[in-house]
Amino acid sequence: MASGILGIGTSALLANQRALATVSHNLANATVDGYSRQSVEMEARQPNQRGGIFFGNGVDVTHVRRNVDLFINQQINTDTALQSQLETQMNYLRRVDDLLAGSGTGLSSAVDDYFAAINDLSLDPASLPQREVALQRAATLKDRFQSLGNFLAGLEQEINSELEDQVGQVNALSASLAQLNNNLAISAAQGQGSASPDLLDQRDRLIGQLAELVPVSTAEQGDGTTSVFIGNGQALVVSSRAFSLTTTPNQFDSSRLELSYQGVSTFEISREINGGSLGGLLNSRQLALDPALNQLGRLAVGFEQSMNSQHRLGMDLTGAIGGDLFTVGVPAIHAAPSNTGVTTIGVTISDVNALTGADYRLAVDGSGDYLLTNLLDDSIQNLGPVPAGPATVPGAVNS
DSSP: OOOOHHHHHHHHHHHHHHHHHHHHHHHHTSSTTOOOOEEEEEEEEEEETTTTEOOOOOOOEEEEEEOHHHHHHHHHHHHHHHHHHHHHHHHHHHHHHHHHHHHTSHHHHHHHOOOOOOHHHHHHTHHHHEEEEEEHHHHHHHHHHHHHHHHHHHHHHHHHHHHHHHHHHHHHHHHHHHHHHHHHHHHHHHTTTTOHHHHHHHHHHHHHHHHHHHHHEEEEETTOOOEEEEEETEEETTTTTEEEEEEEEEESTTTSSSEEESSSEEEEOOOGGHHHHHHHHHIIIIIIIIIHHHHHHHHHHHHHHHHHHHHSSSSTTTBBBOOOOOOOOOOOOOOOOOOOOOOOOOOOOOOGGGGOSSSSEEEEEEOOOOOOEEETOOOEEEEEEOSSSSSEEEEEEEE
């Protein structure tokens, strides 16, 4: 390190040359998404001592600093995850609402047409044309129930496809972050603990893209790398190692995919993801599709029972007592593949007015008691040990 007038002048020239280069770099990247403005930090060189007097020795560039606020960055990621979740939920809620409220797709118009035909038939019960119209309107109403159910089931499959696609995006981003962590560690080692600002911008950009898919938390490490966590603290990226997400069939319904974490073992984390578009997909299924399907089924059962009971009170043209006009399926029961033993479960609907529109899970605890969990509000009803007779729950009888 040269000293004296020439040395001091040279140090000042080099330091300011680097500062100007940094300004040029800022201007060149002014429109680059995610770029953080950089500034040069300088400090005076150690002075020379002569005769008990200290003389200045010039200036050095010590650091190129990113002008960022880590707290604000984390808050942006949190808000990004929330916005992405709500936008995804709004998309599915709007589609379900448009379907049910549409004059050509909802139930209202088909129900009105059916009852109008029944009313016309009541004025002239012997009229064959009126009977034919009433039957046609009944068939149309039946088809409308089925088309609504099929559409909602189609949305379920769409969510499955979206889950698989977005899980692939998460895994690609986590792999990129792991590779970038490796480069950051090398950069920090070469820069005396200070990683490249441009690499740090790339890291923040990837984390921001990840936050659109799943809520994340981060922790910067001393070696310049950043660890990324999701859910209840599951590590997605640690140093240069990336962990993966995957989709697995629901344990009770293999047609429904759940979100799972692949670490030392694979386990489901669907209930732990509340944010990002992945959280929005899972919430859309729980808050929109499941209630809509259950309420549609509840309405179908109630309509079938009330109409059939009335239809059985009448007679046909030959004087024979009327039979059932509509039929609906029985409640669906899905057994977990891990079940053991020989106990079988059956369900019949005893009171349609008491149906809650919720799904239920029946499990056995360590003491042998049967616990029935309402999956809508997580309330639990203890049915005791294997009942000798049917056990009544809201709107249904377990046998």
